[in-house]
Amino acid sequence: IIPPELRFAFLKLFNRTFHLFSPHCYFDITELDGVNTNELYNAVQLYLSSSVSIAAGNRLTLTRAVNSSSVTFGLSNNDSIVDTFNDVTVLWEHVVTQRQTQTFAWRPLPEEKRGFTLRIKKRDKVLILNSYLDYIVEKADEIRRKNQDRLLYTNARGGSLDSRGHPWESVPFKHPSTFETLAMDPRKKERIMDDLKDFVEGQMFYQKTGRAWKRGYLLYGPPGTGKSSMIAAMANYLGYDIYDLELTEVHSNSELRKLLMKTSSKSIIVIEDIDCSINLTNRATPKHRGGQETRSGSGLGEESGNGNTITLSGLLNFTDGLWSCCGSERIFVFTTNHIEKLDPALLRSGRMDMHVCMSYCDFSSLKILLKNYLGYEEEDVDEDVLKEMERVVEKAEMTPADVSESLIKNRRDKEKAVRELLVELKSRGEMNVKGGKLRGQSGNLRELEIVEEEEKRAIDNVEDETELEDNVCKD
Template identity: 50%
Template structure:
């Protein structure tokens, strides 16, 4: 019956079209309008136009469609594709050429995109005189029965994919804070940035593969946990404490985390921060999807309470000639003496009210002496995962050799393994790297030098100078107990 009805209607349209040329102009216009309405009624599809510009303003949805098409590699099915590359970038982007179409799938529904490019005179848009310009738009074609069930969810999906693609392919930034104060900042940005192009990744990191897999899994779970954090009422952030002797790769770990997540890095230097208030101002100016780093946290401030007054006393002594100072400078000295960063201010920064000023942020603290940190700073919710950056193990050594010498095995590997397992001579990945880089084009010579280095007698351990040093050595062995065992790597 449906087929018979359609045949009838199309026959009627054919008859009308035949007699169309015999009608007067007014009748032709009326028939044309009627045919257009009829065609719209019979067409089972609906078309959405997405222009590049709307009322002289850029249409963000047009850009999102371009990024979505590029992100999903749908251009592979097109016959003609436009390739572009931004200056100083290695990323090649692809987009549909004029008149090209492609098919997308969403929730089992079929959708079609078409890229339209029309040449028009510039005086008709944005006042460009008679210059010929191109008007671009995308047409989304879907079945009428699917309109209500996938719109606007599909548009939200396109926007989300575009945002993710743009984030993953943008140039990352490394930020640092300078020495400022609330008096002189004047509302200016307190961060300065440079492009972040650190080569460290989890593939090059000298660490136990099982621990690397666990860290990557935790990071991935964090990124995908927006709904979880909202449901449990927690700020969308995660804290990591990296601890271990110098040269074990703590900075490389931070760079690997940033490259894995494509996050900007904020290197927060606490010794350049004037007060708790300024610390909050710095936090507010950080962006979402970023890693906030405080390296050598035990050396930055006195974490057992109020900051030591030595620095302010010295400053007061240097500024003893009060008659030569302005009232503004005197107020600054007074604030310096009474309002330095405190442990409570830092804790509020990690998990207090001010820690929720933004989403998807990671806090990373590093230290060479975990035993010096206050217990309040180490508890879960502030530092959620404690990662020990230990001396070089044999699995970590194999990663270094693979990266530096490009070999997977060597006759001296068993000897190196026995020396590292015995622990007679503890070495850091940095020490191993310095040997491997000497003659990287001669693996046999490098391996001989490495074995000779590992076979050297370790230096005689010095006795503790006093009871305090002895207690420090004893407390070091108990440092791991400060965090739940399940959170320690």
């Protein structure tokens, strides 16, 4: 009979000799690292779930996470699978063993001990190990994004942090808006989609030109014209998460910077109603606070006075400064109802790459809404009615939200819905024409005209700029 110590020593020696002469090396990736979850384990699991094929004869587990809209495959217990990366073949084994019963633990561990073992030929190890693991993590992220619904983050918690020290709180984002359902000029829509696509595929371009990999959009127009819907459509199109930044909840520029640092790449950072969220005139005016003069807006990395207000320069640094590049592939979207109120600094070229005007419903938008709400194609609507609609729609100045409302009201009776919409378009059109005259009579027209003229000029300028910038960017 061999004493246990000797047996153990013998086994150890055997193992060592075996590993010395074995052409392979092995890596264990356990599910838990101490008591913490091992991110790499989850990544490998997701990665393998994408590469296994049912035909391979493997036994697979199927899982579907809460709030997820798709099923993922996984490798069953103690099953193995071959994978190739850069022409190197490796073997993955999913190892599951029973954990010894615990007598006492602060935090009970799962009954099963799970892990993946990666087997690589020794000579291949240097060649691929690091790049292979990086590749797996990246791929897993991609799968996670695809499987999961988008997340909508908000900082509206008064600057407090959650239990993990995170300033953002998230909820699943299930906005059904897509570019298909978005009612706007199809050519404009196409341009925005192309721009987004170029952005996503443009890593090399941004690297080559030395630009940070980010893009800014300014959406402006009256309420109910689809600015928020456009943001949702963008997120759904790209598969990005949304960070909805509530500027009124941010107390200092440094807090803003921290928020930015905690956003992930491949995300859209949104500031709605930018003209209302921040006093945009405070850029160059010196402030007196507590007897101490502070000048906000003097440059990069500067704090705002005693640190309890956020300034335009802080915001510009947020989108443009060095800190904005601490992640990549990020899109900034600002929305406003009053573009003319914005500081020119926000509008100057290079800051917001594309200015998109969301306006009242035109004929092409109307047709999209008829399709969305009634399932009507152009030929399903009476030709005369359609012509009449085309004639009055611009004058009516109804927002897509107004039109949607009218269509929803009568959606059970489609013909009635179309009829009533036409009536409403006409009456609004007439009212606008009459209203214009009335304004004239009351002497306010001139004033209004000036405002409109100014607005138009601002918009025209902006559009010219956009054209130019777009050309520059696309070259």
